[in-house]
Amino acid sequence: xxxxxxxxxxxxxxxxxxxxxxxxxxxxxxxxxxxxxxxxxxxxxxxxxxxxxxxxxxxxxxxxxxxxxxxxxxxxxxxxxxxxxxxxxxxxxxxxxxxxxxxxxxxxxxxxxxxxxxxxxxxxxxxxxxxxxxxxxxxxxxxxxxxxxxxxxxxxxxxxxxxxxxxxxxxxxxxxxxxxxxxxxxxxxxxxxxxxxxxxxxxxxxxxxxxxxxxxxxxxxxxxxxxxxxxxxxxxxxxxxxxxxxxxxxxxxxxxxxxxxxxxxxxxxxxxxxxxxxxxxxxxxxxxxxxxxxxxxxxxxxxxxxxxxxxxxxxxxxxxxxxxxxxxxxxxxxxxxxxxxxxxxxxxxxxxxxxxxxxxxxxxxxxxxxxxxxxxxxxxxxxxxxxxxxxxxxxxxxxxxxxxxxxxxxxxxxxxxxxxxxxxxxxxxxxxxxxxxxxxxxxxxxxxxxxxxxxxxxxxxxxxxxxxxxxxxxxxxxxxxxxxxxxxxxxxxxxxxxxxxxxxxxxxxxxxxxxxxxxxxxxxxxxxxxxxxxxxxxxxxxxxxxxxxxxxxxxxxxxxxxx
Numbered sequence: 001x002x003x004x005x006x007x008x009x010x011x012x013x014x015x016x017x018x019x020x021x022x023x024x025x026x027x028x029x030x031x032x033x034x035x036x037x038x039x040x041x042x043x044x045x046x047x048x049x050x051x052x053x054x055x056x057x058x059x060x061x062x063x064x065x066x067x068x069x070x071x072x073x074x075x076x077x078x079x080x081x082x083x084x085x086x087x088x089x090x091x092x093x094x095x096x097x098x099x100x101x102x103x104x105x106x107x108x109x110x111x112x113x114x115x116x117x118x119x120x121x122x123x124x125x126x127x128x129x130x131x132x133x134x135x136x137x138x139x140x141x142x143x144x145x146x147x148x149x150x151x152x153x154x155x156x157x158x159x160x161x162x163x164x165x166x167x168x169x170x171x172x173x174x175x176x177x178x179x180x181x182x183x184x185x186x187x188x189x190x191x192x193x194x195x196x197x198x199x200x201x202x203x204x205x206x207x208x209x210x211x212x213x214x215x216x217x218x219x220x221x222x223x224x225x226x227x228x229x230x231x232x233x234x235x236x237x238x239x240x241x242x243x244x245x246x247x248x249x250x251x252x253x254x255x256x257x258x259x260x261x262x263x264x265x266x267x268x269x270x271x272x273x274x275x276x277x278x279x280x281x282x283x284x285x286x287x288x289x290x291x292x293x294x295x296x297x298x299x300x301x302x303x304x305x306x307x308x309x310x311x312x313x314x315x316x317x318x319x320x321x322x323x324x325x326x327x328x329x330x331x332x333x334x335x336x337x338x339x340x341x342x343x344x345x346x347x348x349x350x351x352x353x354x355x356x357x358x359x360x361x362x363x364x365x366x367x368x369x370x371x372x373x374x375x376x377x378x379x380x381x382x383x384x385x386x387x388x389x390x391x392x393x394x395x396x397x398x399x400x401x402x403x404x405x406x407x408x409x410x411x412x413x414x415x416x417x418x419x420x421x422x423x424x425x426x427x428x429x430x431x432x433x434x435x436x437x438x439x440x441x442x443x444x445x446x447x448x449x450x451x452x453x454x455x456x457x458x459x460x461x462x463x464x465x466x467x468x469x470x471x472x473x474x475x476x477x478x479x480x481x482x483x484x485x486x487x488x489x490x491x492x493x494x495x496x497x498x499x500x501x502x503x504x505x506x507x508x509x510x511x512x513x514x515x516x517x518x519x520x521x522x523x524x525x526x527x528x529x530x531x532x533x534x535x536x537x538x539x540x541x542x543x544x545x546x547x548x549x550x551x552x553x554x555x556x557x558x559x560x561x562x563x
Contacts, residue, residue, distance in 0.1 A: 024358075024359050025356070025357070025358055025359075026320075026356075026357040026359060027308070027309065027321075027322040027354060027355065027356055027357075028318075028319065028320045028321065028322055028325075028354070028355045028357075029309055029310075029317075029318050029319055029322050029325035029352055029353070029354050029355070030318050030352070030353050030355060031046065031318055031350050031351075031352060031353075032045065032064075032077070032342060032350075032351045032352060032353035033045040033046065033048055033050070033064070033077045033083055033350065033351040034046070034048055034049065034050045034053070034083075034348075034349050034350030034351055035047055035048065035049055035349075035350075036316065036348055036349055036350055037049050037349065038050070038051050038349045039051065039349075040068075040071045040073075040090050042075075042082075042083050042084050042085055043082065043083060044081060044082060044083075045077055045081045045082065045083055048083035049349070050068055050071070050075070050083075050349045050350065050351070051068055051069075051070035051071045051349060052068060052069040052070035052071070052273070052346050052349075053066050053067075053068055053069075053331075053344040053345065053346055053349070053350065053351055054066065054067040054068070054069040054107075054108050054109075054273050054331060054332060054344055054346065055067040055107075055108050055109035055110045055121065055162075055163060055164075055332050055344070056110065056276075056332045056333065056334050056342055056343075056344045056351070057110050057111055057112055057334045058112075058334045058335070058336050058342065059112045059116065060114060061079060062079045062336055062337065063076055063077065063078055063079055064076065064077040064334075064342055064351065065077075065086075065110050065112055065118060066110065066332075066344055066351065067107040067108055067109065067110050067120070067121075068107075069106045069107060069108055069123070069273065070106070071088070071090050072088050072089070072090060072091060072092045072093070072103070072104050072105060072106060072107065073085050073087060073088030073089070073090055073100070073104060073107070074086050074087040074088055074104070074107055074110060074118065074120060074131065077351065085099075085100055086099055086100075086118070086131065086135070087099055087100070087102055087104065087107075087118070087120065087129075087131050087137050088100065088102060088103065088104040088107065089101065089102070089103055091103070092104075092105040092106065092124065093105060094122075094125045094127075094144050096129070096136075096137050096138050096139055097136075097137055098135050098136055098137070099131075099135040099137070102137040104120065104122050104124075104125065104129070105122060105123070105124030105125045106122075106123045106124035107120050107121065107122050107123060108121050108123040108161075108162045108163065108273065109121035109123075109161070109162055109163035109164045109175075110164065111164045111165050111166045111172070112166070113166045113170055114168075115133070116133040117130055117131065117132060117133065118130070118131040119131075119140070119164045119166055119172055120137075120164070121161040121162055121163055121164045121174065121175075122142075122161070123160050123161060123162055124160075125142075125144050126142055126143075126144060126145060126146045126147070126157070126158045126159055126160065126161065127139060127140075127141060127142025127143065127144050127158060127161070128140045128141040128142055128158070128161060128164065128172070128174060128185065140153060140172075140185070141153035141154070141156050141158070141174075141185055141189075141191055142156060142157065142158045142161075143155075143156075143157060145157065146158070146159040146160070146178065147159060148179050148181075148198035148199050149191075150183070150190075150191050150192050150193055151190070151191060152189060152190060152191070153185060153189040153190070153191055154189075156183075156191035158174065158176055158179065158183070159176055159177075159178035159179045159199070160176060160177045160178040160179075161174045161175065161176050161183075162175055162176065162177050162216075162217055162273075163175040163216075163217065163218055163219055165219050165220065165221060165227075167221060167467070168468055168470070168473070168520070169187070169467075169468065169516065169519060169520060169523070170187055170523070171184060171185070171186050171187060172184070172185040173185075173194075173219065173227070175216045175217065175218070175219050175229065176216070177215045177216065177217060177232070178199075179196070179198045179199055180196045180197070180198070180199070180200065180201045180202070180212070180213045180214055180215060180216065181193050181195060181196035181197070181198055181213065181216070182194050182195040182196060182213070182216065182219065182227070182229065182240060193208065194208050194240065194244065195208055195211050195213060195227075195229070195238075195240050195246050196211060196212060196213040196216070197209075197211075197212060200212065201213070201214035201215065201233065202214060203231075203234045203236075205238075205245075205246055205247045205248055206245065206246060207244055207245055207246070208244050208246075211245075211246035213229065213231050213234070213238065213246075214231060214232065214233040214234045215231070215232035215233040215234075216229050216230065216231055216232060216238075217230050217232040217267065217273075217275035218230030218275035218276050218277045218332065219277065220277045220278045220279050220285060221279065222279050222283075222285070223279070223282075223469045223470040223471055224242065224462045224463060224469055225242035225461070225462025225463075225465050225467035225468075225469055226239055226240065226241050226242055226462065227239070227240040228240075228249065228277055228279075228285055229246075229277075230267060230275030230276075230277050230287070232267050232268075232275055234251075235251070235252035235265045235266070235267055236248055236249075236250060236251045236252065236265070237249045237250040237265075237277070237287070237298075242462035242463060242464065242465035242467055243463070243464050243465065249300075250265070250298070250305070251265075252264050252265045252266075253265075254305050256303065257298075257303050257304060257305050258302075258303060258304045258305070259305050260304055260305060260306040260307070261294075261296055261305055261306050261307040262307065262312075263289075263292050263294060263296070263307060263312050264292070265287075265289060265291075265292065266289060266291030266292040267289060267290065267291050268290040268291045268329065268331070273290065273329075273331040273332075273346055275287075275288070275289070275290070275331070275332075276288030276330065276331055276332035276333040276343070276344070277333075278333050278334050278335050278341075279335075280297075280335060280339065281339065282301075283299065283300040283301045284297065284298065284299050284300070285297075285298050285300070286298070286308060286333060286335070286341060288330040288331060288332055288333040288343055288344070289330070290329040290330055290331045290346070291329075292310075292312055293310055293311075293312055293313060293314045293315075293326070293327050293328060293329065293330065294307055294308075294309065294310030294311065294312045294327065294330070295307075295308045295309040295310055295322075295327075295330060295333065295341065295343065295354065296308060307323055308322060308323070308354070309322035309323060309325055309327070309341070309343075309354045310322075310323070310325055310326060310327045310330070311323065311324065311325070311326055313326060314326070314327070314328045314329070314347070315327075315328060316328060316345075316348050318352075322354055325352075327343065327345050327348070327352065328345060328346075328347035328348045329345070329346045329347040330343045330344065330345050330346070330352070331344050331346045332344045338356065339356040339358075340353055340354065340355050340356050341353070341354035341356070342354075368410055369410065369411055369412065369413065369434055369436070369437065369438055369439075370408045370409060370410055370411070370438040370439075371390075371408070371409045371411050371416070371432065371434060371438070371439055371441060372406070372407075372408045372438060372439065372440045372441065373388065373403050373406065373407045373408070373409065373441050373443065374405065374406050374440070374441070374442050374443065375388075375403050375405060375406075375420070375443045375445060376405075376442070376443070376444055376445070377444075377445060377447070378444040378445060378446045378447070379447065383404075383405030383406070384405065384422070384425075384445055385402065385403065385404045385405065386402070386403055386420050386422045386443075386445065387400065387401070387402050387403075387420070387421070387422065388400070388401050388402070388403050388418065388419070388420050389417075389418070389419040389420070389421075389478075390409070390411075390416055390417070390418055391416065391417045391419075391474060392411075392414045392415070392416050392417075393414065393415040393416065393417060393431075393471065397414075411434050412434070413434055413435060413436065414433075414434055415431060415432070415433050415434070416431070416432045416433075416434060417429070417430075417431060417458050417474055417475070418430045418431070418432055418441070418443075419458070419474070419475070419478045420443065420445065421478060421481055421482055421485065422445065423485065424447060424448055425445040425446060425447055425448060426445070426446040426447070426448055426452055426453075426454040426482075426559075426561075427454055427456070427478055427479060427482040427559075428443060428445060428454065429454075429455070429456050429457045429458045429459075429475050429478065430443075430457045430458075431457050431458060448486065448489065448561060449561060450561050450562065450563065451560065451561060452560070452561045453558050453559065453560045453561075454558065454559055455542075455556050455557075455558050456475055456479060456556070456557045456558065456559060457475070457556070458471075458472070458474055458475030458478075459472050459475045459476065459517060459556075459557040460472045460475075461513055461516070464501075464509065465509075466509065466512035466513045466515070466516045467516070468516055468517070468520060476517065476520055476521070476524075479517075479521065479559070480521055480524050480525075480526060483521070483526050483530065484526075489530070489561060489563070490529075490530045490531070490532070490561070490562050490563035491530065491531055491532070491559045491560060491561060491562060492531075492532040492533065492534065492559065492560045492562045493514045493517050493518050493531060493532070493533040493534075493557060493558075493559055494510075494514055494533070494534055494535070494536055494557070494558045494559075494560065495509070495510035495511060495512070495513040495514035495517075495533075495534075495535040495536065495557060496510055496535075496536050496537070496538070496540055496541075496542075496554060496555065496556050496557075496558065497509055497510050497537055497538050497554065497555055498538060498541075498545055498550075498551035498552075498554040498555050499538045499541075499545045499551070499554075500538075500551070503537060503538070506537035506538050507535055507536075507537040508535070509535070509537075510535030510536055510537050511533075511534060511535030512535070513535070513557065514533040514534060514535050514557065515533050517533070517557055518531050518533040532562060538554065541554045542554060542556070
């Protein structure tokens, strides 16, 4: 259900291969944790005993967390291959406390944030709990009794929360089977309903007040800030757009999609077990369908769904070819940095790993494409030697090079992020699209001084939203490094829009986006007194608003040195 690998994906350093490459994929299934003997036992992963592995997630270090519902606990598979219990005592109850001294009642969903906090949907206790890095389990929201009420976290009521998801600014999202809703717990501890109507099942697209769900059981977030929701009894995938509108993406027969799987959606929605869904690379997501006993891959751009793992027949079989393996009620899944999936195979009492390998093959392609870089001082126009970071959007390619005034780099077709950090100059960010021909790029570095400004081209938001997307992390981390390298600098972050919508909306949106950038930077350790923010709407365009290219340039984040 959860996916965090983009947070570290942007920090991978993979050497440049100057030869054009082709790839072939190898996908296999193996047992990752559990002995297939039902029980409750920690220890080496393949010797451990599980009873009902349910909600599952992965942290930025590669540790796997899952809810073992029938054992009433949260367990962790460490990177050293050990299963350990981190919350719950193995018996049902409701109490806070340290680790295994606390009590849970059929925990169903888990999520972990970048600081190592673990969030738990305590299904049977109708509440949300939080496990701190020091092992202390605390009550985050809910009173331990079923009901439906928004408001302050300590006063809110939930009814069988089955899943949780944490976004990149630590807002928490909860799905509830009995209330048929998606709820949000913001950083101020306020609970609001963002989809569905409490206690009223249905099937209706619309905004947050009009939309209806029936027993939602799974959820994930894409790179544009949209949620995809597994709507259990409606046997559908619903999309909660960043603007708050709920729409149907897939129905039980995948209407409007090319079904390459030979199977249809058959979600289970009982036993307090989820309907797993997680985002993959680019516009792809994966579904663990416990009713169909298989894993689906959905390509949104191609409008295709295919069988990714499993045969659709219940059973147990590991296999080097994923579509020949067998599962028995796979109910949730998550993805790690290497695009491996981890599956809660609830009736086999194990965690399965769908292993992804991308094998390079040499290509005979002769046509070469180059990015010709030139770096100069904006004021003196003299060449500058500078370290440059180049990363391809949607791929594992990343290269750190040093440009001595001019440099030509062989690349393949694609979109690339360019970043430069050099002492004494403003940070430089740009996005370059390499097509079939070589491209020239003149980079003008701006000296740091009061009033100096820089456009941050690599900061991305969901459409018509202030929610930062996964693709923004790279640019944000470079800005944070700039502020760390220049501790005396104070900046103003300004948000800008194109001419779309009304002046009032543009001002609100640009201000909210600037604040989102500021909040992320502060959360990552930069003192708040070094950062001002404001929005200018569409009042300061830098390009022609009558063209798509110009409007894209006008939708931007800038920084200005104010001290």
